[in-house]
Amino acid sequence: MEACPLHSSAISNTTTSLNKITAAKTSLHLAHPIITLPNFNKYPHPSKLRILHSKAQASGTTRISAVGAEASSEGDGKDENVAFVAGATGKVGSRTVRELIKLGFQVRAGVRSAQRAQNLVQGSPIVTGVNYLVFSPAIERLELVECDLEKPAQILPALGNASVVLCCIGASEKEVLDITGPYRIDFQATKNLIDAATAAKVDHFIMVSSLGTNKIGFPAAILNLFWGVLVWKRKAEEALIASGLPYTIVRPGGMERPTDSYKATHNVTLSTEDTLFGGQVSNLQVAELIAFMARNQGTSYCKVVEVIAETTAPLTPFDKLLEKIPSQRVKPKKPDVAVISKPSPPAPDKVATEVSTSPPEVKVPEPVAAQTRPLSPYSA
Numbered sequence: 001m002e003a004c005p006l007h008s009s010a011i012s013n014t015t016t017s018l019n020k021i022t023a024a025k026t027s028l029h030l031a032h033p034i035i036t037l038p039n040f041n042k043y044p045h046p047s048k049l050r051i052l053h054s055k056a057q058a059s060g061t062t063r064i065s066a067v068g069a070e071a072s073s074e075g076d077g078k079d080e081n082v083a084f085v086a087g088a089t090g091k092v093g094s095r096t097v098r099e100l101i102k103l104g105f106q107v108r109a110g111v112r113s114a115q116r117a118q119n120l121v122q123g124s125p126i127v128t129g130v131n132y133l134v135f136s137p138a139i140e141r142l143e144l145v146e147c148d149l150e151k152p153a154q155i156l157p158a159l160g161n162a163s164v165v166l167c168c169i170g171a172s173e174k175e176v177l178d179i180t181g182p183y184r185i186d187f188q189a190t191k192n193l194i195d196a197a198t199a200a201k202v203d204h205f206i207m208v209s210s211l212g213t214n215k216i217g218f219p220a221a222i223l224n225l226f227w228g229v230l231v232w233k234r235k236a237e238e239a240l241i242a243s244g245l246p247y248t249i250v251r252p253g254g255m256e257r258p259t260d261s262y263k264a265t266h267n268v269t270l271s272t273e274d275t276l277f278g279g280q281v282s283n284l285q286v287a288e289l290i291a292f293m294a295r296n297q298g299t300s301y302c303k304v305v306e307v308i309a310e311t312t313a314p315l316t317p318f319d320k321l322l323e324k325i326p327s328q329r330v331k332p333k334k335p336d337v338a339v340i341s342k343p344s345p346p347a348p349d350k351v352a353t354e355v356s357t358s359p360p361e362v363k364v365p366e367p368v369a370a371q372t373r374p375l376s377p378y379s380a
Contacts, residue, residue, distance in 0.1 A: 077161060078203060083294055084108045084162035086149060086169050086193055089117060091255070091283040092208055093168035099291035100166075101141050108162055110147045117144050149189035155196035163203040164294045167193055170208075171229060179227045187232035191239045198243045204297045206248045206290050207240055209233050211306060213251065215274040237304075241328075248293050248300040252286045253279035253308040260284040266309035270321040279308030292318045302329035 083100050087093040088109035100107050111117045147158035149169065159165065167190055171181035190207070197205050213234040240247050253276065258266070262282035268289065289307060293300040299322045 078163040078201070079106070079161045080163045080203070082106045082108065082160065082162045083164045083166060084110060084145075084159050086110045086147075086165065086167045088144075088168070090168055090170070092286050093166075095260075095284050095287035096166055096168055096291055097142065099287050100294060103291055103295045104141075105291075105294070106141045106143070108143050108145050108158070108160055110145050110149075110158055112146070112148050114144055114146050149192050150184060152192045152196065155192055156199055159196060159200050159202070162200075164297070165193065165197045165202050165205045166290055166294060167205070167207045168290075169193075171226070176226060182227045182229035182232045186229055187235045187239075190236040194236075194240050194243050194245070198245055203246060204248070204294070205240060205243075205245045206250065206293055206300075207237065208286065208290065209237055209249055209251045211251050211253055211276050211278070213237060215277075246297065246301055246329075246331075248290075248297075248302070249273075249304045250286065250290055250293075251276075251304065251306045253281050253306075255281060255283050255286065258282035258285075258309070262309060266311055267313040267315045268307060268309050268318075268321065269313040269316075270325060271306045271308075272325055273304040273306060276306045276308060279310070281307055281309040285309055289318060293322075298331070299323070300325075301331045302327045304328065 081104060083105045085093055085097055085100070085107060088097050088107075089111050093109075097107050097109050109117065145158045145160075147154045149155060169185055169189060171178075171185040175181050194205065210230060210233050213230050214237070237249050240249065251273070258280050260282060262280075263285050266281075266285075268281065268285050286307065289305075296319060299319050303322070303325045305322070305325055
């Protein structure tokens with residue numbers, strides 16, 4: 001599997017101008033369903049849209065086969081500029097994709113269904129008219145990877161050469177009647193991702209959790225009415241800590257009401273674990289925070305962070321806020337390559353290797369004095 005631009009000689013002949021693209025009503029075919037980009041003519045370089053395992057067809061349309069377990073790992077080496085985002089079509093995940101691209105990352109956007117990736121390439125259906133990505137040249141740093149986290153065999157290949165994994169998944173609020181949702185998604189699917197990241201030996205794993213997972217407090221504890229979601233999120237946190245991976249656990253406050261403009265009047269504040277049980281923060285503010293952590297992994301190494309936004313909080317850079325949060329694990333020091341020298345072989349034993357030119361000395365036993373015996377037993 002490889003990533004390639006969606007263009008061919010046949011398409012180039014029919015897309016010499018933006019007007020011809022509009023007239024042709026260019027569409028993307030995902031296996032059998034079709035996704036149409038309705039505002040395709042507003043993108044300056046539509047041919048640069050990148051999706052994994054794509055093949056241009058002579059008919060002028062582009063058919064994209066689903067990317068699952070067949071995804072290529074693209075080599076064993078990790079690239080510090082490649083990030084994998086799980087839940088990339090969600091409210092936090094889609095914003096995280098944008099923030100990572102702003103910071104120069106190549107993003108592998110993990111999506112359960114490529115059809116739901118429309119909000120990554122044409123704007124969010126929730127925030128009408130807002131494009132989540134700047135299409136040129138940022139679109140060249142986005143790869144859509146179709147991956148179902150409930151199917152472990154698909155995850156490891158989907159990670160590819162990503163050095164950092166950002167987990168932004170959670171049970172859907174639209175499926176509140178599904179009593180298995182929190183267990184399947186918040187715990188089991190997250191654990192599957194942790195196991196794959198451990199096998200891939202990624203450099204860092206960032207998990208978006210929730211307030212109140214480890215200590216009961218109100219109003220956060222009310223979320224447990226949603227089929228014990230906080231219990232299962234805590235189980236996922238424990239799995240991440242036990243994995244041995246360098247990690248950061250982010251526990252945001254309520255994100256349902258704040259819009260992206262929330263940051264204009266509310267500044268982010270960070271607290272240590274199990275100290276906050278209420279408060280709000282926007283999806284965008286959480287996305288900005290975890291993207292910063294992905295780029296500055298040393299400042300968030302093995303930390304559990306609780307985040308809300310307040311009008312009374314001063315505007316403080318993320319690195320300064322993170323300095324106040326203690327790490328739960330001592331970061332191993334990397335050896336200084338400059339001072340490492342090849343150990344010299346031990347000096348040979350001169351005594352053992354010295355060749356003697358003189359004949360060996362023969363020791364003559366000293367004569368033993370003969371004892372005289374008396375001639376008569378009556379002698380004194």
